[in-house]
Amino acid sequence: MADLAEVPSAPRGGRRGRAAAALAASQKYYMQDMTMEAIASELGVSRSSVSRLLAYARESGIVDIRITSPVEGGSALEREIRDRFLVSAHVVPMPSTVSEVDRLERVAMTAARLLPQFVDSHMTVGVAWGSTLSALSRHLPSKELHNVTVVQLNGAGNMQTTGIEYASEILQRFGEAFGARVQQFPVPAFFDDPATRAAMWRERSTRRVLEIQARMDLAVFGVGSPAADVPSRVYAGGYLDRDDFRSLAEDHAIGDVATVFYRADGTWRDIRVNARATGPDLERLRRVPRRVCVAAGVHKAASLRSAMAARLVTDVVVDEALARDLVAT
Amino acid sequence: MADLAEVPSAPRGGRRGRAAAALAASQKYYMQDMTMEAIASELGVSRSSVSRLLAYARESGIVDIRITSPVEGGSALEREIRDRFLVSAHVVPMPSTVSEVDRLERVAMTAARLLPQFVDSHMTVGVAWGSTLSALSRHLPSKELHNVTVVQLNGAGNMQTTGIEYASEILQRFGEAFGARVQQFPVPAFFDDPATRAAMWRERSTRRVLEIQARMDLAVFGVGSPAADVPSRVYAGGYLDRDDFRSLAEDHAIGDVATVFYRADGTWRDIRVNARATGPDLERLRRVPRRVCVAAGVHKAASLRSAMAARLVTDVVVDEALARDLVAT
DNA sequence: AATCGCAGTGCACGAACGTGCACAATGGCC
DNA sequence: GGCCATTGTGCACGTTCGTGCACTGCGATT
Numbered sequence: 001m002a003d004l005a006e007v008p009s010a011p012r013g014g015r016r017g018r019a020a021a022a023l024a025a026s027q028k029y030y031m032q033d034m035t036m037e038a039i040a041s042e043l044g045v046s047r048s049s050v051s052r053l054l055a056y057a058r059e060s061g062i063v064d065i066r067i068t069s070p071v072e073g074g075s076a077l078e079r080e081i082r083d084r085f086l087v088s089a090h091v092v093p094m095p096s097t098v099s100e101v102d103r104l105e106r107v108a109m110t111a112a113r114l115l116p117q118f119v120d121s122h123m124t125v126g127v128a129w130g131s132t133l134s135a136l137s138r139h140l141p142s143k144e145l146h147n148v149t150v151v152q153l154n155g156a157g158n159m160q161t162t163g164i165e166y167a168s169e170i171l172q173r174f175g176e177a178f179g180a181r182v183q184q185f186p187v188p189a190f191f192d193d194p195a196t197r198a199a200m201w202r203e204r205s206t207r208r209v210l211e212i213q214a215r216m217d218l219a220v221f222g223v224g225s226p227a228a229d230v231p232s233r234v235y236a237g238g239y240l241d242r243d244d245f246r247s248l249a250e251d252h253a254i255g256d257v258a259t260v261f262y263r264a265d266g267t268w269r270d271i272r273v274n275a276r277a278t279g280p281d282l283e284r285l286r287r288v289p290r291r292v293c294v295a296a297g298v299h300k301a302a303s304l305r306s307a308m309a310a311r312l313v314t315d316v317v318v319d320e321a322l323a324r325d326l327v328a329t
Numbered sequence: 330m331a332d333l334a335e336v337p338s339a340p341r342g343g344r345r346g347r348a349a350a351a352l353a354a355s356q357k358y359y360m361q362d363m364t365m366e367a368i369a370s371e372l373g374v375s376r377s378s379v380s381r382l383l384a385y386a387r388e389s390g391i392v393d394i395r396i397t398s399p400v401e402g403g404s405a406l407e408r409e410i411r412d413r414f415l416v417s418a419h420v421v422p423m424p425s426t427v428s429e430v431d432r433l434e435r436v437a438m439t440a441a442r443l444l445p446q447f448v449d450s451h452m453t454v455g456v457a458w459g460s461t462l463s464a465l466s467r468h469l470p471s472k473e474l475h476n477v478t479v480v481q482l483n484g485a486g487n488m489q490t491t492g493i494e495y496a497s498e499i500l501q502r503f504g505e506a507f508g509a510r511v512q513q514f515p516v517p518a519f520f521d522d523p524a525t526r527a528a529m530w531r532e533r534s535t536r537r538v539l540e541i542q543a544r545m546d547l548a549v550f551g552v553g554s555p556a557a558d559v560p561s562r563v564y565a566g567g568y569l570d571r572d573d574f575r576s577l578a579e580d581h582a583i584g585d586v587a588t589v590f591y592r593a594d595g596t597w598r599d600i601r602v603n604a605r606a607t608g609p610d611l612e613r614l615r616r617v618p619r620r621v622c623v624a625a626g627v628h629k630a631a632s633l634r635s636a637m638a639a640r641l642v643t644d645v646v647v648d649e650a651l652a653r654d655l656v657a658t
Numbered sequence: 659a660a661t662c663g664c665a666g667t668g669c670a671c672g673a674a675c676g677t678g679c680a681c682a683a684t685g686g687c688c
Numbered sequence: 689g690g691c692c693a694t695t696g697t698g699c700a701c702g703t704t705c706g707t708g709c710a711c712t713g714c715g716a717t718t
Contacts, residue, residue: 026396027421031442031443035704036704037704045667046667048668048705049667052667055706062396064397066392069391070352093357110360364675375699376674377677377699380675380677381677
């Protein structure tokens with residue numbers, strides 16, 4: 001039964017051999033419609049190993065599953081968002097009964113599987129952090145690329161903890177997925193004093209990061225929303241104090257991207273907190289060719305709508321309810 | 330549980346609704362990793378229906394599964410074929426113990442799933458017939474395209490039966506898969522008298538077909554081999570008689586593509602049977618930008634090698650044993 | 659040289675899946 | 689308007705699949 005000649009000299013799954021076996025198994029499973037049992041006997045391993053090989057093949061991008069709408073331009077909802085906001089939309093289908101947490105999880109997983117399509121060799125990818133990106137990063141399949149750089153979009157320290165692990169975990173996973181160099185941004189999320197920020201921005205180490213950010217080909221981020229029931233990380237994590245919130249309210253901030261705030265009309269001039277934020281100036285962000293925003297939950301509608309009004313976004317991934325909310329006048 | 334608002338006014342799976350439901354189910358299954366059970370309850374149908382929806386989505390090309398080798402340029406075998414014959418190769422992995430019939434089936438299925446990648450809107454696709462193409466056509470997933478033409482490469486009648494159903498069945502399936510117009514070629518596989526062929530070739534109806542053939546962007550065919558254990562259709566189907574075989578042997582024919590014969594060295598001049606054949610002149614065939622040859626079984630090695638020597642082929646899909654045979658020596 | 663750690667394996671179990679069947683609804687056809 | 693053919697559906701069954709667990713053998717570390 002078993003054809004032992006398959007992998008002549010691989011006593012125990014060698015580094016190289018694993019990918020080759022996964023490739024062969026994938027071809028047999030997905031192109032030839034064989035059962036795992038049959039593949040196992042051809043490969044001379046147990047069926048469970050085949051199951052694992054296939055899982056590996058999916059994660060590692062050997063098998064690439066993509067879904068294309070049969071109708072040109074996607075669903076009606078997606079087309080309407082595209083027409084209204086000039087943003088390419090991906091709506092994650094989902095009944096309205098789904099809880100906030102599941103919503104986030106499902107949107108993040110979908111976004112994770114969409115993302116590799118946007119990333120290619122020699123690109124620089126800017127990544128924000130927060131609950132959305134954390135979930136997303138956990139589901140990223142990988143893609144064999146060269147010379148990719150992943151750079152942190154904004155600082156992640158706060159008063160209680162450095163927060164570095166949290167952000168770096170996300171970056172790390174992006175790095176692994178795309179075989180990328182990872183560039184952290186070791187500054188707090190917000191400075192207390194704008195002058196400190198200015199000083200830091202003159203530091204060589206900081207400038208290096210800023211220069212990398214300036215070369216971004218792709219930015220991935222969520223949107224913050226003060227109204228969140230599952231509050232955005234930046235509002236709940238102790239990054240801002242009572243005075244900050246008052247200041248934001250006075251300046252009519254309605255949401256943020258990577259700790260930089262904007263108003264409902266898409267403007268952001270003179271929002272005082274921004275002078276202490278570490279995220280990219282929104283003017284600069286807008287120069288990034290592709291800017292993917294991932295968001296789940298209707299409470300993000302106002303913030304996301306404003307972000308789109310500010311033209312911060314070229315692609316959105318949203319759940320169905322949020323999508324409906326966006327287009328409901 | 331069930332969210333009845335999903336498809337407001339579709340009492341029983343409407344024509345349009347099916348694709349939409351399949352799309353939603355696919356996104357939930359493949360992008361969000363939900364179980365069919367969970368999807369069923371969200372869509373308000375039974376789990377079995379979801380299973381069928383997903384099958385439909387795969388067949389209809391809503392879900393597109395592709396497999397890419399982790400190493401640049403495919404397996405070693407594929408690279409060697411590419412280097413040796415200047416032909417892009419796809420090797421279907423398979424142990425040497427597999428029977429001839431299974432071999433054919435598995436190669437055909439793989440080829441069927443590869444083919445949509447080569448076909449696009451506004452193309453003209455030439456299709457031969459035979460056991461390989463019959464098997465292939467049975468597994469073609471479909472792809473939503475416009476203005477595609479499928480044209481029969483060579484006649485299919487013989488002395489006993491018209492053979493039209495056999496060939497037309499194949500064409501039909503190609504047509505359905507790509508939403509294409511189908512152009513049959515209602516002539517026998519071989520004429521008895523070269524003069525009849527010449528006369529027919531002057532007929533307007535025939536010329537129309539030949540003109541369509543002249544515009545082909547893609548041709549798909551197998552190779553015939555007199556040595557086949559599973560004999561190629563053209564040798565076993567009663568299309569040729571004893572004298573014809575003698576004539577072919579005298580002229581050193583070693584194989585054929587779409588009923589047109591060639592020699593081991595890649596030449597075909599003065600093979601007398603060709604004057605009565607209905608397949609495309611090989612010179613003309615060579616002008617088709619992409620020419621995909623599908624073959625299974627080591628007995629096809631000589632014929633296929635010669636076809637490649639004659640530069641009739643730009644892409645091959647072959648089983649592993651045949652591939653090894655091609656590069657041996 | 660002996661030990662530790664870890665990646666990879668098969669087993670066995672429960673969960674998830676595909677499909678033949680009988681039935682219901684629908685749309686076309688007399 | 690009633691009939692039949694066609695298409696889709698849920699149920700139930702047997703099959704196929706994913707995963708926690710205990711185990712093995714290799715490479716690194718001391």
